[in-house]
Amino acid sequence: IRANSVVVGTGISSDDLTLHPKADYVSVRGPHTAKALKASSGKDISEFGDPGLLLSELIPVVRSKTNGKVALVRHFSHSALPVLLPPHVDEISVMMSRRSDIESFVRTLSEYDKVITSAMHVMIVCQSYGIPCGLITFKGYEENVHGSGIKYGDYALGAEVEVMNPQVVELDLRKSQLDNLIKDIKVS
Numbered sequence: 001i002r003a004n005s006v007v008v009g010t011g012i013s014s015d016d017l018t019l020h021p022k023a024d025y026v027s028v029r030g031p032h033t034a035k036a037l038k039a040s041s042g043k044d045i046s047e048f049g050d051p052g053l054l055l056s057e058l059i060p061v062v063r064s065k066t067n068g069k070v071a072l073v074r075h076f077s078h079s080a081l082p083v084l085l086p087p088h089v090d091e092i093s094v095m096m097s098r099r100s101d102i103e104s105f106v107r108t109l110s111e112y113d114k115v116i117t118s119a120m121h122v123m124i125v126c127q128s129y130g131i132p133c134g135l136i137t138f139k140g141y142e143e144n145v146h147g148s149g150i151k152y153g154d155y156a157l158g159a160e161v162e163v164m165n166p167q168v169v170e171l172d173l174r175k176s177q178l179d180n181l182i183k184d185i186k187v188s
Helices: 031-039 051-058 099-110 120-129 150-159
Strands: 006-010 024-028 070-073 089-091 114-117 133-138 167-169
Touching (some): 031 150, 114 120
Parallel strands (some): 006 024, 133 167
């Protein structure tokens, strides 16, 4: 973020960051980011929300009959881990950038009963569409995803939903009770 940046929905990943105070902040992810901006001599911001929540408005997908399975979507930093999946879990890659790939990704997610993910923005997308979702991290690899964990509460407070912090699971997901990790949250 530079002095001439227009900022919409940015969020901190740890509270030891300094945000550029002169940028034009329209909104931030949540109150923790607003507090960090104020501590950086920036302006008071009370408009909150992660832009990922708008995906259901930009790419409308109607959820209908699901396939009876769970989708696993890993954060890119977890992609090389030797994860073992139960038979009712399919893995979907998050590595994409073209709009057509993102549209296909969202349509695919909507076909699943539930999603388990270690990527916060996949969780946010699920909450935008009303797809039941669980947020995880892998035992021994909790530090792979950048930040102190403040971003999860910041997002939830900004979106006015229940806070979901990542639940630690073994690499062998066959040993996990995945249904216990799922929350059914839809952001209006």
